[in-house]
Amino acid sequence: MxxxxxxxxxxxxxxLTTRSKxxxxxxxxxxxxxxxxxxxxxxxxxxxHFFKKKVxxxxxxxxREFAPIYRGHHVLKRDENGAERCTACGxxxxxxxxxxxxxxxxxxxxxxxALYREEKYAEIYEINMLRCIFCGLCEEACPKEAIFLTDxxxxxxxxxxxxxxxxDKLVEPMDKxxxxxxxKRQTKEVAEFKKHPEYAHNQVYTKSLKA
Amino acid sequence: xxxxxxxxxKALLVxxxxxISLVIAMYSTYAERKVAAFMQDRLGPxxxxxxxxxxxxADGLKMFMxxxxxxxxxxxxxxxxxxxxxxxxxxxxxxxxxxxxxxxxGGNVYPLQVTDINIGILYIMxxxxxxxxxxxxxxxxxxxxxxxxGALRASSQMISYEIAMGLAxxxxxxxxxxxxxxxIAAMQTGWHWNIIYQPVGFIIFLICAFAETxxxxxxxxxxxxxxxxxxxTEYSSMKLGFYLFAEYINMFISSAIIATLYFGGYHMPFxxxxxxxxxxxxxxxxxxxxxxxxxFIFFFMWVRWTLPRFRYDQLMNLGWKVLIPLxxxxxxxxxxxxxxxxxxx
Numbered sequence: 001m002x003x004x005x006x007x008x009x010x011x012x013x014x015x016l017t018t019r020s021k022x023x024x025x026x027x028x029x030x031x032x033x034x035x036x037x038x039x040x041x042x043x044x045x046x047x048x049h050f051f052k053k054k055v056x057x058x059x060x061x062x063x064r065e066f067a068p069i070y071r072g073h074h075v076l077k078r079d080e081n082g083a084e085r086c087t088a089c090g091x092x093x094x095x096x097x098x099x100x101x102x103x104x105x106x107x108x109x110x111x112x113x114a115l116y117r118e119e120k121y122a123e124i125y126e127i128n129m130l131r132c133i134f135c136g137l138c139e140e141a142c143p144k145e146a147i148f149l150t151d152x153x154x155x156x157x158x159x160x161x162x163x164x165x166x167x168d169k170l171v172e173p174m175d176k177x178x179x180x181x182x183x184k185r186q187t188k189e190v191a192e193f194k195k196h197p198e199y200a201h202n203q204v205y206t207k208s209l210k211a
Numbered sequence: 212x213x214x215x216x217x218x219x220x221k222a223l224l225v226x227x228x229x230x231i232s233l234v235i236a237m238y239s240t241y242a243e244r245k246v247a248a249f250m251q252d253r254l255g256p257x258x259x260x261x262x263x264x265x266x267x268x269a270d271g272l273k274m275f276m277x278x279x280x281x282x283x284x285x286x287x288x289x290x291x292x293x294x295x296x297x298x299x300x301x302x303x304x305x306x307x308x309x310x311x312x313x314x315x316x317g318g319n320v321y322p323l324q325v326t327d328i329n330i331g332i333l334y335i336m337x338x339x340x341x342x343x344x345x346x347x348x349x350x351x352x353x354x355x356x357x358x359x360x361g362a363l364r365a366s367s368q369m370i371s372y373e374i375a376m377g378l379a380x381x382x383x384x385x386x387x388x389x390x391x392x393x394x395i396a397a398m399q400t401g402w403h404w405n406i407i408y409q410p411v412g413f414i415i416f417l418i419c420a421f422a423e424t425x426x427x428x429x430x431x432x433x434x435x436x437x438x439x440x441x442x443x444t445e446y447s448s449m450k451l452g453f454y455l456f457a458e459y460i461n462m463f464i465s466s467a468i469i470a471t472l473y474f475g476g477y478h479m480p481f482x483x484x485x486x487x488x489x490x491x492x493x494x495x496x497x498x499x500x501x502x503x504x505x506x507f508i509f510f511f512m513w514v515r516w517t518l519p520r521f522r523y524d525q526l527m528n529l530g531w532k533v534l535i536p537l538x539x540x541x542x543x544x545x546x547x548x549x550x551x552x553x554x555x556x
Contacts, residue, residue, distance in 0.1 A: 039518065046250045046517045056254040 068184045071134045071149040074127055075180045076171040079117050084171060085146035088122035095141035100131035117144075125170060129154045129163040139185075148182040212319045224325050228305045236459035237267045239508060243459075246512040274452035282445050286352040293349025294446065294453035300342040301460040307331040308467050309396045310500060311477045312493040323493060324393055331392035332380055335468060336373070339423055343369045345457070346425075346432060350442035361441025364523065365432035368422055371530035372429075376419035378538035379412040382545040383472060396476030400483055404475040411541045413473045415534055420469060422530070424461045427515040434520055466507035467500070474503050 031037055057064055077085050088105035106123035108116045115121075132154075138147050157163055172180045212220070241256065241263070248255030256263035281290055311323035328334055343366050350362020386408050387395050399405060406413050422429040433441035440446075443454045470476060477496030487495065521529070 039514075042517045043513060046513060049252055050246075050249045052252055054249075054254050055252050058254070058257075 066151045068151075070151040071136050073129075073150055073152040073154045074132075074138070074165075074170055075148050075150050075182065076125065076167065077146050077148060077182065078172055078174065078179070081114065082174045082176075083113070083115055083117040084121055085117055085144045086122050086125065087118045087120045087144055087146075088125070089120075089143065091141045091143060092138035092147055095137045096132075097135060097137060098131045098133045100128045100133075101138060102126050102128075122167070125167050127165050127170065129165055130160065148180075148185055150180055150182065151184075152180075216319075220321055221325065224323070225306075228310070228325055229302060232302060232305050232460050232463060233456075235463045235504075235508075236456055237271065239459040239462060240270060240455075241267045242508065243512050243515075246509065247516050250513075250516045271452070274449050277448040277451075279448040279450070280445075282354060284354040285445065286354070289348050289352035290445075291450070293345055293347075293352055293442075294450045294457070295345075296348065297342060297345030297457040298453045298460075300338050300345060301457040301464065304335055304338050304461075304464045305467070307334050307392050308464070308471055309393045309476060311497040312397075312489070314493050315489050322393070323497065327391060327393040329389075329391045332384065332390045332395075332472075335392075336377060336380070339369075340373060342423075342457075342461070345454075346442045349446070349454070353442070353445035355445050357438045357440070357444045358442050361432045361434075361438045361444070364438075365425065365442060368425075368429060368431060368526060368530075371527065372419045372422035372534070375415055375530060375534035375538045376423065378535065378542055379409075379415040379419065380472075382412045382538070382542045383409050383416075385542070385545050385549065392471055396471050396478070399475040399478050401478070402480050404473065404478075406473040409473065409541075409545070411537065412545075413469075415538045415541065416473070417469065418529075418534060420465045421511070421514065422526075424465050424511070425458060426462065426511055428518040428521050429526060430515075430520055431523060431526060462508060462511050463504065466504045466511065469507050470500060470503035476500055 079085055088103050090103060090105075093099075093101040093103060102124075103122045103126070104124040105120055108119050108121055134149065136149050139149055154163075154165075172178070244266070245255040245263075256266040259265040259269045281287055306325040307328060309322070309324040309327070314321040314323065346365040346369075347362045350358040350360075350365070353359070383395075383405060384390060386405065387398060389395060395405070421427075425432050431441075432438075433443065438444070443451055446454060477493075477500040479495075479499045482492070482495060482499070
């Protein structure tokens, strides 16, 4: 008998799965030794699979459904008036476990009020998509509800440089119809969750949602 | 029939058999991928053309366009000779297979067989033995240890299994009393298929056919996991294509031989009683033969995608310790039965 199974029985331990079988090294009978019944059994299995429904998803035509809170490409949100929410505080870069985010802050000048919500903004904001692990910690850390992960995929590229996404690819369009919808990530449950004191800093957008 | 007419008819038949072998081998690659996919709950190639039917053409084109690499350390002449022999031997075997009865056109009889030599079976055995050289030479000429190991495995495996195959055929020949494939096919009318008289011989022959064509579970010569690609590791472009193609032609020819020797060739039970005209019967015979062949090609693939590969000692055990004694026993048993039923004078 198998040593492992043997000790299992002696110690009256419970097997870890319900599928475990007690292996016995008994001599094979003649029918087992000629293998042909076993081969036919195997061939019956493959034949059954031959007529089974196929599991293939034919990609460009068919697409697998995404989870509503899929964590894909990032977006830098604008507020209701179209001004960038990001104030370049750097909390997302600090939170990022992969150190994928870098930014350069700049001061808002007169006449740029429509572009940037607060006095400070990110002049350069880059995420290296090859480093990013799509954990969503940047989203959690952001006190201004500026960065979100969306259900869009990060596209492939031939060179590494193409994977460093700057503000041109991250900031959502000004046009109200083309804004990227992150309401799936801003459900009531999320708002409730964010009431926790630990997330107190992070309630701006949720409040404005309610209003 | 005039001599010129005879030549034209034979040339045409050769051309047709050759083309059909190539086309079937080509579409076997497609069928193999489809069967593999279906048995693994996938769809298989379905992008090139409707249902992926143009896939073999695309694959062939790819093979032709690939860079031709002949290793510096290889023996160039033998390196090219290897795949040539493999391809040649697999193509010439089709010559002795009776593809159907005879067509009667304008008072002439046109048998649907390229040549009816009276030692057809021996011819096939001889050609398959030469086929080993294709693999052996290719493997040796590559000057690569994986190739050499693959070639060694291939040759020892094929030599081992040829004995059992020959002994299985001896029992069959004792029963039929002829070595001519045409006569063997012709005598299996109605239900008198040889499988009924030689069931053990059939199983031995089938197993050996798998071994001779290097198909799983006997694909040790090219076992990718241990030997990279076995004897064709160093091959590229269409020379590799020749090896792969030869394997599929072999599979087709083996299926044809199994169908002819054991499954009534172009015969189907009850059809001969319908009283069809000779020509229509002959054409129907071709259809029957090919449906049997296609079944066996499917069977080859079915087994491939079900069974894992043998270990090398298991392979040798099966060949020498099981199949050869069993086939000798089969010969003795057949002889005893023939003696009891008074067929030996």
